[in-house]
Amino acid sequence: MEQEIKYVLPAEIEQESMRIIGQELAQRGINLPQETEAVVKRVIHTTADFDYVENLRFTPDAVPKALEALWSGRAVITDTNMAKAGISKSALTQLSCEVHCFMADRDVAEAAKAHGTTRAAAAMQKAAKEYPEAVFAVGNAPTALLTLCELIRNGLRPALVIAVPVGFVNVVESKQRIFQLCLDAGIPCIAAMGRKGGSNVAASICNALMYTALGTLDPARL
Amino acid sequence: MEQEIKYVLPAEIEQESMRIIGQELAQRGINLPQETEAVVKRVIHTTADFDYVENLRFTPDAVPKALEALWSGRAVITDTNMAKAGISKSALTQLSCEVHCFMADRDVAEAAKAHGTTRAAAAMQKAAKEYPEAVFAVGNAPTALLTLCELIRNGLRPALVIAVPVGFVNVVESKQRIFQLCLDAGIPCIAAMGRKGGSNVAASICNALMYTALGTLDPARL
Numbered sequence: 001m002e003q004e005i006k007y008v009l010p011a012e013i014e015q016e017s018m019r020i021i022g023q024e025l026a027q028r029g030i031n032l033p034q035e036t037e038a039v040v041k042r043v044i045h046t047t048a049d050f051d052y053v054e055n056l057r058f059t060p061d062a063v064p065k066a067l068e069a070l071w072s073g074r075a076v077i078t079d080t081n082m083a084k085a086g087i088s089k090s091a092l093t094q095l096s097c098e099v100h101c102f103m104a105d106r107d108v109a110e111a112a113k114a115h116g117t118t119r120a121a122a123a124m125q126k127a128a129k130e131y132p133e134a135v136f137a138v139g140n141a142p143t144a145l146l147t148l149c150e151l152i153r154n155g156l157r158p159a160l161v162i163a164v165p166v167g168f169v170n171v172v173e174s175k176q177r178i179f180q181l182c183l184d185a186g187i188p189c190i191a192a193m194g195r196k197g198g199s200n201v202a203a204s205i206c207n208a209l210m211y212t213a214l215g216t217l218d219p220a221r222l
Numbered sequence: 223m224e225q226e227i228k229y230v231l232p233a234e235i236e237q238e239s240m241r242i243i244g245q246e247l248a249q250r251g252i253n254l255p256q257e258t259e260a261v262v263k264r265v266i267h268t269t270a271d272f273d274y275v276e277n278l279r280f281t282p283d284a285v286p287k288a289l290e291a292l293w294s295g296r297a298v299i300t301d302t303n304m305a306k307a308g309i310s311k312s313a314l315t316q317l318s319c320e321v322h323c324f325m326a327d328r329d330v331a332e333a334a335k336a337h338g339t340t341r342a343a344a345a346m347q348k349a350a351k352e353y354p355e356a357v358f359a360v361g362n363a364p365t366a367l368l369t370l371c372e373l374i375r376n377g378l379r380p381a382l383v384i385a386v387p388v389g390f391v392n393v394v395e396s397k398q399r400i401f402q403l404c405l406d407a408g409i410p411c412i413a414a415m416g417r418k419g420g421s422n423v424a425a426s427i428c429n430a431l432m433y434t435a436l437g438t439l440d441p442a443r444l
Contacts, residue, residue, distance in 0.1 A: 005364075005392055013392070016390070020391070021390065046388065048416075048418045049271065082304055085307040086421070118232060166269065167235070167270060168242045168267070169239050169242070170235070171270075173227050174227060194270075197270075200304070
Protein backbone atom coordinates (compact mmCIF):
# COMPACT_ATOMS: atom_id res chain seq x y z
CA MET A 1 0.00 0.00 0.00
CA GLU A 2 1.22 3.45 -0.88
CA GLN A 3 2.48 5.57 1.98
CA GLU A 4 0.22 8.50 2.70
CA ILE A 5 1.69 11.96 2.13
CA LYS A 6 -0.07 14.61 4.15
CA TYR A 7 -1.02 17.54 1.95
CA VAL A 8 0.50 20.61 3.64
CA LEU A 9 0.29 24.24 2.57
CA PRO A 10 3.53 26.18 1.89
CA ALA A 11 3.42 28.31 5.06
CA GLU A 12 3.06 25.20 7.23
CA ILE A 13 5.83 23.42 5.31
CA GLU A 14 8.06 26.42 5.95
CA GLN A 15 7.36 26.37 9.69
CA GLU A 16 7.80 22.61 9.99
CA SER A 17 11.03 22.73 7.94
CA MET A 18 12.51 25.36 10.23
CA ARG A 19 11.53 23.23 13.23
CA ILE A 20 13.30 20.18 11.74
CA ILE A 21 16.39 22.25 10.91
CA GLY A 22 16.50 23.62 14.47
CA GLN A 23 16.10 20.11 15.88
CA GLU A 24 18.88 18.64 13.70
CA LEU A 25 21.21 21.52 14.56
CA ALA A 26 20.57 20.81 18.24
CA GLN A 27 21.22 17.08 17.68
CA ARG A 28 24.57 18.01 16.14
CA GLY A 29 25.33 20.15 19.19
CA ILE A 30 25.30 23.34 17.12
CA ASN A 31 24.20 26.56 18.78
CA LEU A 32 23.92 29.34 16.21
CA PRO A 33 24.48 32.92 17.39
CA GLN A 34 21.12 34.70 17.52
CA GLU A 35 22.32 37.38 15.13
CA THR A 36 23.12 35.05 12.25
CA GLU A 37 20.65 32.26 12.98
CA ALA A 38 17.91 33.38 10.55
CA VAL A 39 20.36 33.61 7.64
CA VAL A 40 22.09 30.29 8.30
CA LYS A 41 18.80 28.44 8.82
CA ARG A 42 17.26 29.86 5.65
CA VAL A 43 20.28 28.87 3.57
CA ILE A 44 20.01 25.33 4.99
CA HIS A 45 16.28 25.45 4.15
CA THR A 46 17.16 26.45 0.57
CA THR A 47 19.88 23.84 0.06
CA ALA A 48 19.16 21.03 2.57
CA ASP A 49 22.90 21.27 3.18
CA PHE A 50 24.19 21.63 6.74
CA ASP A 51 27.70 22.42 5.42
CA TYR A 52 26.60 26.06 5.42
CA VAL A 53 26.84 26.13 9.22
CA GLU A 54 30.61 26.03 8.69
CA ASN A 55 30.80 27.80 5.31
CA LEU A 56 28.94 31.00 6.09
CA ARG A 57 31.05 33.82 7.50
CA PHE A 58 29.86 37.19 8.71
CA THR A 59 31.92 40.33 9.32
CA PRO A 60 31.16 41.95 12.72
CA ASP A 61 27.62 43.34 12.85
CA ALA A 62 26.96 42.35 9.23
CA VAL A 63 23.35 41.42 9.99
CA PRO A 64 22.29 44.53 11.99
CA LYS A 65 24.01 46.74 9.38
CA ALA A 66 22.23 44.86 6.59
CA LEU A 67 18.90 45.40 8.35
CA GLU A 68 19.58 49.14 8.59
CA ALA A 69 20.32 49.20 4.86
CA LEU A 70 17.06 47.41 4.06
CA TRP A 71 15.06 49.64 6.42
CA SER A 72 16.44 52.66 4.57
CA GLY A 73 15.37 51.22 1.22
CA ARG A 74 18.74 50.50 -0.33
CA ALA A 75 18.69 48.79 -3.74
CA VAL A 76 19.73 45.16 -4.08
CA ILE A 77 22.03 44.30 -7.01
CA THR A 78 22.40 40.71 -8.24
CA ASP A 79 24.80 39.18 -10.76
CA THR A 80 22.19 36.83 -12.25
CA ASN A 81 18.57 37.13 -13.25
CA MET A 82 18.09 33.82 -11.45
CA ALA A 83 19.02 35.37 -8.09
CA LYS A 84 16.81 38.36 -8.91
CA ALA A 85 13.90 35.99 -9.61
CA GLY A 86 14.44 34.25 -6.27
CA ILE A 87 14.20 37.40 -4.17
CA SER A 88 10.79 37.99 -2.59
CA LYS A 89 9.06 40.80 -4.48
CA SER A 90 6.51 41.16 -1.72
CA ALA A 91 9.23 41.72 0.91
CA LEU A 92 11.05 44.18 -1.37
CA THR A 93 7.85 46.17 -1.85
CA GLN A 94 7.11 46.32 1.87
CA LEU A 95 10.63 47.59 2.52
CA SER A 96 10.47 50.06 -0.41
CA CYS A 97 13.55 48.34 -1.84
CA GLU A 98 14.23 47.44 -5.46
CA VAL A 99 16.29 44.68 -7.04
CA HIS A 100 18.34 45.19 -10.20
CA CYS A 101 20.37 42.85 -12.39
CA PHE A 102 22.28 44.48 -15.24
CA MET A 103 23.66 41.26 -16.78
CA ALA A 104 21.35 41.27 -19.80
CA ASP A 105 21.67 45.01 -20.55
CA ARG A 106 22.97 45.94 -23.98
CA ASP A 107 25.36 48.61 -22.64
CA VAL A 108 26.84 46.05 -20.24
CA ALA A 109 27.49 43.60 -23.09
CA GLU A 110 29.08 46.41 -25.11
CA ALA A 111 31.26 47.59 -22.21
CA ALA A 112 32.41 44.01 -21.54
CA LYS A 113 33.35 43.56 -25.20
CA ALA A 114 35.10 46.94 -25.39
CA HIS A 115 37.18 46.28 -22.25
CA GLY A 116 37.80 42.56 -22.85
CA THR A 117 36.14 41.68 -19.57
CA THR A 118 33.06 39.73 -18.49
CA ARG A 119 29.48 40.93 -18.47
CA ALA A 120 29.46 40.26 -14.73
CA ALA A 121 32.37 42.67 -14.23
CA ALA A 122 30.76 45.31 -16.45
CA ALA A 123 27.43 44.84 -14.63
CA MET A 124 29.13 45.56 -11.29
CA GLN A 125 30.78 48.68 -12.75
CA LYS A 126 27.38 49.92 -13.91
CA ALA A 127 25.74 49.11 -10.57
CA ALA A 128 28.52 50.84 -8.62
CA LYS A 129 27.88 54.01 -10.64
CA GLU A 130 24.10 53.95 -10.34
CA TYR A 131 23.72 52.47 -6.84
CA PRO A 132 27.04 52.89 -4.98
CA GLU A 133 25.48 52.24 -1.57
CA ALA A 134 23.50 49.17 -2.57
CA VAL A 135 23.46 45.62 -1.24
CA PHE A 136 25.56 43.64 -3.75
CA ALA A 137 24.46 40.00 -3.89
CA VAL A 138 26.88 37.92 -5.95
CA GLY A 139 25.94 34.26 -6.35
CA ASN A 140 27.60 33.34 -9.59
CA ALA A 141 30.59 35.21 -10.99
CA PRO A 142 34.03 35.39 -9.35
CA THR A 143 34.80 38.24 -11.78
CA ALA A 144 31.95 40.23 -10.23
CA LEU A 145 33.65 39.85 -6.82
CA LEU A 146 37.09 40.77 -8.21
CA THR A 147 35.56 43.87 -9.79
CA LEU A 148 33.93 44.78 -6.47
CA CYS A 149 37.37 44.39 -4.82
CA GLU A 150 38.83 46.94 -7.24
CA LEU A 151 35.91 49.30 -6.77
CA ILE A 152 36.17 49.06 -2.97
CA ARG A 153 39.91 49.80 -3.14
CA ASN A 154 38.95 52.88 -5.13
CA GLY A 155 36.51 54.02 -2.49
CA LEU A 156 33.20 52.23 -3.10
CA ARG A 157 31.35 51.62 0.17
CA PRO A 158 28.42 49.24 -0.44
CA ALA A 159 25.89 48.69 2.35
CA LEU A 160 26.56 44.95 2.24
CA VAL A 161 28.39 42.44 0.06
CA ILE A 162 26.91 38.95 -0.20
CA ALA A 163 29.73 36.86 -1.64
CA VAL A 164 28.46 33.38 -2.48
CA PRO A 165 29.51 32.24 -5.97
CA VAL A 166 29.67 28.47 -6.50
CA GLY A 167 32.29 26.54 -8.39
CA PHE A 168 35.75 25.25 -9.03
CA VAL A 169 37.79 28.06 -10.62
CA ASN A 170 38.66 31.33 -8.80
CA VAL A 171 35.62 30.91 -6.56
CA VAL A 172 37.33 30.06 -3.26
CA GLU A 173 40.03 32.70 -3.79
CA SER A 174 37.69 35.52 -4.83
CA LYS A 175 35.44 34.94 -1.81
CA GLN A 176 38.43 34.94 0.54
CA ARG A 177 39.72 38.14 -1.02
CA ILE A 178 36.50 40.14 -0.81
CA PHE A 179 35.78 38.94 2.72
CA GLN A 180 39.21 40.05 3.97
CA LEU A 181 38.95 43.35 2.11
CA CYS A 182 35.51 44.07 3.58
CA LEU A 183 36.78 43.12 7.04
CA ASP A 184 39.68 45.59 6.67
CA ALA A 185 37.49 48.36 5.24
CA GLY A 186 34.64 47.94 7.73
CA ILE A 187 32.17 46.94 5.02
CA PRO A 188 29.53 44.39 6.06
CA CYS A 189 30.03 41.09 4.23
CA ILE A 190 28.37 37.68 4.30
CA ALA A 191 30.35 35.03 2.42
CA ALA A 192 30.08 31.28 1.83
CA MET A 193 33.63 30.03 2.11
CA GLY A 194 34.73 27.07 0.02
CA ARG A 195 33.27 25.98 -3.29
CA LYS A 196 29.60 25.99 -2.43
CA GLY A 197 27.09 28.77 -2.98
CA GLY A 198 24.97 29.89 -5.91
CA SER A 199 22.22 32.20 -7.07
CA ASN A 200 19.75 30.32 -4.87
CA VAL A 201 21.97 30.94 -1.83
CA ALA A 202 22.34 34.64 -2.70
CA ALA A 203 18.56 35.00 -2.98
CA SER A 204 18.05 33.03 0.22
CA ILE A 205 20.35 35.32 2.21
CA CYS A 206 18.54 38.40 0.86
CA ASN A 207 15.19 36.89 1.78
CA ALA A 208 16.34 35.93 5.29
CA LEU A 209 17.53 39.49 5.88
CA MET A 210 14.33 41.01 4.49
CA TYR A 211 12.07 38.72 6.52
CA THR A 212 14.08 39.63 9.63
CA ALA A 213 13.87 43.33 8.72
CA LEU A 214 10.11 42.94 8.46
CA GLY A 215 10.00 41.32 11.88
CA THR A 216 8.79 37.97 10.68
CA LEU A 217 10.25 34.68 9.57
CA ASP A 218 6.95 33.55 8.16
CA PRO A 219 6.62 34.26 4.41
CA ALA A 220 2.88 33.63 4.66
CA ARG A 221 2.65 36.92 6.53
CA LEU A 222 4.51 38.78 3.79
CA MET B 223 51.64 39.58 -0.68
CA GLU B 224 48.24 38.94 -2.15
CA GLN B 225 47.80 35.74 -4.09
CA GLU B 226 47.33 36.37 -7.79
CA ILE B 227 43.98 35.33 -9.25
CA LYS B 228 44.19 34.70 -12.97
CA TYR B 229 41.42 36.54 -14.77
CA VAL B 230 39.60 33.86 -16.79
CA LEU B 231 36.66 34.28 -19.16
CA PRO B 232 33.44 32.34 -18.45
CA ALA B 233 33.86 29.81 -21.31
CA GLU B 234 37.34 28.89 -20.08
CA ILE B 235 36.14 28.67 -16.47
CA GLU B 236 33.41 26.30 -17.63
CA GLN B 237 35.89 24.06 -19.44
CA GLU B 238 38.39 24.05 -16.57
CA SER B 239 35.60 23.38 -14.04
CA MET B 240 34.44 20.34 -16.01
CA ARG B 241 38.04 19.09 -16.18
CA ILE B 242 38.40 19.42 -12.38
CA ILE B 243 35.06 17.67 -11.81
CA GLY B 244 36.13 14.81 -14.13
CA GLN B 245 39.45 14.51 -12.33
CA GLU B 246 37.88 14.45 -8.86
CA LEU B 247 35.32 11.87 -9.96
CA ALA B 248 38.20 9.69 -11.24
CA GLN B 249 40.07 10.17 -7.93
CA ARG B 250 36.98 8.92 -6.12
CA GLY B 251 36.91 5.89 -8.42
CA ILE B 252 33.61 6.99 -9.96
CA ASN B 253 32.91 6.09 -13.57
CA LEU B 254 29.72 7.77 -14.75
CA PRO B 255 27.72 6.05 -17.51
CA GLN B 256 28.20 7.98 -20.76
CA GLU B 257 24.46 8.53 -21.10
CA THR B 258 24.01 10.40 -17.84
CA GLU B 259 27.49 11.93 -17.50
CA ALA B 260 26.66 15.38 -18.92
CA VAL B 261 23.68 15.82 -16.57
CA VAL B 262 25.47 14.63 -13.43
CA LYS B 263 28.57 16.72 -14.13
CA ARG B 264 26.56 19.87 -14.81
CA VAL B 265 24.61 19.47 -11.58
CA ILE B 266 27.92 19.12 -9.72
CA HIS B 267 29.12 22.20 -11.58
CA THR B 268 26.01 24.09 -10.42
CA THR B 269 26.18 22.99 -6.79
CA ALA B 270 29.84 22.03 -6.12
CA ASP B 271 28.25 19.04 -4.41
CA PHE B 272 29.40 15.53 -5.34
CA ASP B 273 26.46 14.03 -3.42
CA TYR B 274 24.53 14.27 -6.68
CA VAL B 275 26.51 11.33 -8.06
CA GLU B 276 24.49 9.20 -5.66
CA ASN B 277 21.31 11.28 -5.52
CA LEU B 278 20.47 11.55 -9.20
CA ARG B 279 18.37 8.71 -10.59
CA PHE B 280 17.34 8.16 -14.20
CA THR B 281 14.59 5.91 -15.54
CA PRO B 282 15.80 3.73 -18.47
CA ASP B 283 16.64 5.82 -21.55
CA ALA B 284 15.56 9.03 -19.79
CA VAL B 285 18.33 11.03 -21.46
CA PRO B 286 17.87 9.87 -25.09
CA LYS B 287 14.10 10.29 -24.72
CA ALA B 288 14.62 13.79 -23.29
CA LEU B 289 16.84 14.68 -26.25
CA GLU B 290 14.13 13.53 -28.67
CA ALA B 291 11.63 15.74 -26.84
CA LEU B 292 13.92 18.75 -27.08
CA TRP B 293 14.72 18.09 -30.75
CA SER B 294 10.98 18.08 -31.43
CA GLY B 295 10.55 21.43 -29.71
CA ARG B 296 8.56 20.39 -26.66
CA ALA B 297 7.81 23.15 -24.14
CA VAL B 298 9.56 23.19 -20.77
CA ILE B 299 7.38 23.89 -17.70
CA THR B 300 8.92 25.02 -14.42
CA ASP B 301 7.39 25.43 -10.97
CA THR B 302 9.37 28.60 -10.15
CA ASN B 303 10.32 31.73 -12.04
CA MET B 304 13.80 31.19 -10.61
CA ALA B 305 14.22 27.91 -12.50
CA LYS B 306 12.80 29.58 -15.61
CA ALA B 307 15.37 32.37 -15.26
CA GLY B 308 18.18 29.83 -14.99
CA ILE B 309 17.36 28.01 -18.23
CA SER B 310 19.49 29.10 -21.21
CA LYS B 311 17.34 31.25 -23.49
CA SER B 312 19.89 30.90 -26.27
CA ALA B 313 19.70 27.10 -26.15
CA LEU B 314 15.89 27.18 -26.03
CA THR B 315 15.78 29.42 -29.10
CA GLN B 316 18.15 27.19 -31.06
CA LEU B 317 15.99 24.17 -30.24
CA SER B 318 12.75 26.07 -30.98
CA CYS B 319 11.64 25.27 -27.45
CA GLU B 320 9.86 27.58 -25.01
CA VAL B 321 9.83 27.72 -21.22
CA HIS B 322 6.73 28.56 -19.20
CA CYS B 323 6.09 29.11 -15.52
CA PHE B 324 2.48 29.68 -14.49
CA MET B 325 3.12 30.30 -10.78
CA ALA B 326 2.51 34.06 -10.92
CA ASP B 327 -0.60 33.86 -13.16
CA ARG B 328 -3.78 35.35 -11.79
CA ASP B 329 -5.97 32.42 -12.89
CA VAL B 330 -3.58 30.03 -11.11
CA ALA B 331 -3.85 32.00 -7.85
CA GLU B 332 -7.65 32.00 -8.22
CA ALA B 333 -7.82 28.27 -8.96
CA ALA B 334 -5.58 27.50 -5.98
CA LYS B 335 -7.81 29.57 -3.69
CA ALA B 336 -11.03 28.09 -5.09
CA HIS B 337 -9.81 24.49 -4.65
CA GLY B 338 -7.93 25.03 -1.36
CA THR B 339 -4.70 23.86 -2.93
CA THR B 340 -1.29 25.42 -3.68
CA ARG B 341 -0.37 27.66 -6.59
CA ALA B 342 2.21 25.04 -7.56
CA ALA B 343 -0.52 22.39 -7.86
CA ALA B 344 -2.78 24.74 -9.83
CA ALA B 345 0.13 25.72 -12.08
CA MET B 346 0.74 22.05 -12.94
CA GLN B 347 -2.98 21.59 -13.71
CA LYS B 348 -2.86 24.53 -16.09
CA ALA B 349 0.37 23.33 -17.71
CA ALA B 350 -1.02 19.81 -18.16
CA LYS B 351 -3.99 21.25 -20.04
CA GLU B 352 -1.99 23.60 -22.25
CA TYR B 353 1.18 21.51 -22.75
CA PRO B 354 0.35 17.88 -21.89
CA GLU B 355 3.47 16.52 -23.64
CA ALA B 356 5.93 19.01 -22.13
CA VAL B 357 9.08 18.56 -20.11
CA PHE B 358 7.99 19.22 -16.50
CA ALA B 359 10.90 20.57 -14.41
CA VAL B 360 9.97 20.72 -10.72
CA GLY B 361 12.66 22.15 -8.44
CA ASN B 362 10.65 23.51 -5.58
CA ALA B 363 7.19 22.25 -4.71
CA PRO B 364 6.34 18.73 -3.52
CA THR B 365 2.69 19.60 -4.20
CA ALA B 366 3.59 20.11 -7.88
CA LEU B 367 4.95 16.54 -7.96
CA LEU B 368 1.92 15.12 -6.15
CA THR B 369 -0.34 16.88 -8.65
CA LEU B 370 1.70 15.42 -11.53
CA CYS B 371 1.26 11.97 -9.94
CA GLU B 372 -2.53 12.40 -10.02
CA LEU B 373 -2.45 13.70 -13.58
CA ILE B 374 -0.25 10.78 -14.73
CA ARG B 375 -2.62 8.30 -13.08
CA ASN B 376 -5.38 9.98 -15.09
CA GLY B 377 -3.49 9.54 -18.33
CA LEU B 378 -1.06 12.45 -18.67
CA ARG B 379 2.09 11.40 -20.53
CA PRO B 380 4.74 14.14 -20.22
CA ALA B 381 7.90 13.90 -22.34
CA LEU B 382 10.04 14.03 -19.20
CA VAL B 383 9.61 14.71 -15.49
CA ILE B 384 12.52 16.38 -13.70
CA ALA B 385 11.77 15.81 -10.00
CA VAL B 386 14.23 17.75 -7.88
CA PRO B 387 12.52 19.74 -5.10
CA VAL B 388 14.68 20.54 -2.07
CA GLY B 389 13.65 20.41 1.54
CA PHE B 390 12.52 18.74 4.69
CA VAL B 391 8.77 18.14 4.42
CA ASN B 392 7.18 15.78 1.85
CA VAL B 393 10.19 16.24 -0.45
CA VAL B 394 11.81 12.81 -0.13
CA GLU B 395 8.45 11.02 -0.32
CA SER B 396 7.08 12.97 -3.30
CA LYS B 397 10.25 12.37 -5.32
CA GLN B 398 10.17 8.64 -4.55
CA ARG B 399 6.50 8.48 -5.52
CA ILE B 400 6.80 10.21 -8.89
CA PHE B 401 9.96 8.30 -9.80
CA GLN B 402 8.28 4.93 -9.16
CA LEU B 403 5.13 6.00 -10.98
CA CYS B 404 7.14 7.17 -14.02
CA LEU B 405 9.11 3.92 -13.96
CA ASP B 406 5.87 1.91 -13.97
CA ALA B 407 4.23 4.04 -16.66
CA GLY B 408 7.29 4.19 -18.94
CA ILE B 409 7.59 7.96 -18.55
CA PRO B 410 11.16 9.33 -18.59
CA CYS B 411 12.10 10.77 -15.20
CA ILE B 412 15.22 12.29 -13.69
CA ALA B 413 15.01 12.70 -9.91
CA ALA B 414 17.32 13.84 -7.12
CA MET B 415 16.63 11.40 -4.29
CA GLY B 416 16.93 12.59 -0.71
CA ARG B 417 16.47 16.12 0.54
CA LYS B 418 18.70 17.97 -1.88
CA GLY B 419 17.72 19.67 -5.13
CA GLY B 420 16.33 23.08 -5.99
CA SER B 421 15.40 25.46 -8.79
CA ASN B 422 19.09 25.77 -9.68
CA VAL B 423 19.34 21.98 -10.04
CA ALA B 424 16.18 21.87 -12.18
CA ALA B 425 17.58 24.56 -14.48
CA SER B 426 20.97 22.85 -14.56
CA ILE B 427 19.46 19.53 -15.71
CA CYS B 428 17.46 21.32 -18.44
CA ASN B 429 20.61 23.11 -19.61
CA ALA B 430 22.71 19.92 -19.62
CA LEU B 431 20.07 18.19 -21.76
CA MET B 432 19.78 21.15 -24.13
CA TYR B 433 23.56 21.50 -24.55
CA THR B 434 23.73 17.78 -25.27
CA ALA B 435 20.83 18.05 -27.72
CA LEU B 436 22.72 20.83 -29.48
CA GLY B 437 25.78 18.61 -29.70
CA THR B 438 27.93 20.76 -27.48
CA LEU B 439 28.82 21.03 -23.83
CA ASP B 440 30.32 24.44 -24.31
CA PRO B 441 27.89 27.28 -23.57
CA ALA B 442 30.25 29.72 -25.30
CA ARG B 443 29.23 28.06 -28.55
CA LEU B 444 25.55 28.60 -27.83
